[in-house]
Amino acid sequence: MIQINNLSKSFGDLRVLENISTEIKKGEVISIIGPSGCGKSTFMRCINLMEKPTAGEITIDGQNILAKKADVCRLRQKMGMVFQSFNLFSHLMIIENIMLAPLSLLKLPRQQAYEEGLRFLEMVGLGAKAMAFPDELSGGQKQRAAIARTLAMKPEIVLLDEPTSALDPTMVSEVLAVIRKLVASGMTMMIVTHEMKFARDVSSRVFYMDDKGIYEDGTPTQIFDAPQKPKTRAFIKKISSFAYDVQGKSFDLYELQARVEGFLTKQMFTERRIMNVQLVCEELLSGILLRTFPDAQIALTVEYSDASGEVTVQAEFEGEVYDLKSAASGELPLAIIEKYAKELSSTHREGKNTLLVVL
Numbered sequence: 001m002i003q004i005n006n007l008s009k010s011f012g013d014l015r016v017l018e019n020i021s022t023e024i025k026k027g028e029v030i031s032i033i034g035p036s037g038c039g040k041s042t043f044m045r046c047i048n049l050m051e052k053p054t055a056g057e058i059t060i061d062g063q064n065i066l067a068k069k070a071d072v073c074r075l076r077q078k079m080g081m082v083f084q085s086f087n088l089f090s091h092l093m094i095i096e097n098i099m100l101a102p103l104s105l106l107k108l109p110r111q112q113a114y115e116e117g118l119r120f121l122e123m124v125g126l127g128a129k130a131m132a133f134p135d136e137l138s139g140g141q142k143q144r145a146a147i148a149r150t151l152a153m154k155p156e157i158v159l160l161d162e163p164t165s166a167l168d169p170t171m172v173s174e175v176l177a178v179i180r181k182l183v184a185s186g187m188t189m190m191i192v193t194h195e196m197k198f199a200r201d202v203s204s205r206v207f208y209m210d211d212k213g214i215y216e217d218g219t220p221t222q223i224f225d226a227p228q229k230p231k232t233r234a235f236i237k238k239i240s241s242f243a244y245d246v247q248g249k250s251f252d253l254y255e256l257q258a259r260v261e262g263f264l265t266k267q268m269f270t271e272r273r274i275m276n277v278q279l280v281c282e283e284l285l286s287g288i289l290l291r292t293f294p295d296a297q298i299a300l301t302v303e304y305s306d307a308s309g310e311v312t313v314q315a316e317f318e319g320e321v322y323d324l325k326s327a328a329s330g331e332l333p334l335a336i337i338e339k340y341a342k343e344l345s346s347t348h349r350e351g352k353n354t355l356l357v358v359l
C-alpha cells in the first residue's frame, strides 16, 4: 500500500531521518515508539507530506507522491491525520467541523455530509454532541471528534501522532477505546505513541525508531518481550522500570508513592494493584529497612514485566549480609509483604544486599 525508499529528512544541518526504507501493507496497525526527539513525528509527517522529505521516495498505491506532477491533494485524502492537539475550529459546531472537508474536498451534498458526519460522531460516542461547540467538550471528547472528522474523509490509512499525549490522564482511555474500535474495523493505521501497553495490545507491527531510522521492526512480542538489538533492549528496560534513591529515613515517601502510581498507571494497572505495590514499598522501606538502618542509602527499583504480568520491587543497599525473612520474621510489615508477594529473596554480593519482592 505504501512503499518508502531511502527517505531522509534534515532541518538545516540537523539530520533527523536517514535512508529509511520500509513497506506498509493494507490492514497493518503499526505503532512507532522510541526515545523523545528521535524523529517519530517527523517520519509520520513526511509520509503525509506535511514535511517535505529531503530525499527518497514514497509510493502510495503505485504513485510516487514526491514526483513533481503528483496530485498531492488527492493523495493526501487517502491519509487521514489525527494530531496531538485536536485542531478543531472553535467557531464551528462539531458537526460543521466534521462536514467541512467532505463538503469542500469530496464535494458531497450538504445533507449527505451531515448524515455521514452524524454516523461517524455516533461511532465515536458523540452523537449527542453534534451541535456543541468545541469549547463545550472535554479534551477526550475533542479528540474523539477529531477522529470522527478524519474518518469522514474515508481515508485508506489513518496516521495518529501521539493522539493521547495532550490529554488529562483520566481521558486517555476513552480515546484509546475509540482507536481500538478502529483497529477492530480493519483500518490501516500508524500510531506514534508513548502508551506502550496500548501499542503492544493493538499493533500488528512495531517500529522502534533510533539512530535516525527504523532501528528495529518486529511484532509487538519481539519488540517488547525479546528485542534483538541493544538500543531496543535498553529502551524497553528503561520504560518498564523506574528507579528511586532513598536517602535515609527522612526520604519523601509521598513523592515515591506518587511516582509508583504514575508509573503503574501508564502500565494500565488497577487502583487496587497500585495500592498493593505502594504498600509493599512502604512496608519494606519504612516498616523494615529504615527502622533497622535509619541512614541507609537504598536504591529502589520497581519493574514491570508485561509478558509475565509481574511487578518486581528491588531494594539495594550496602552493608553486612542481611536476610529479610529471618531479620523481620514475626513482624507485621513482613507479614503484609508476604501477603502480596509471590516470591521474596535476599542476596548479598560484593558488600551489597539485594532484596527482591515479586508481586
Ligand SMILES: Nc1ncnc2c1ncn2[C@@H]1O[C@H](COP(=O)(O)OP(=O)(O)OP(=O)(O)O)[C@@H](O)[C@H]1O
Pocket: 011, 014, 016, 034, 035, 036, 037, 038, 039, 040, 041, 042, 043
Ligand atoms: N520544524 C522543525 N524545525 C527544526 N527542527 C525540527 C522541526 N521539527 C522537528 N525538529 C527536530 O527534529 C528532531 C525530531 O523531532 P520529532 O518531533 O520528529 O521527534 P519525536 O521522536 O516525535 O519526539 P517526541 O517523542 O518528543 O515527540 C528533534 O530534534 C526536533 O527538535
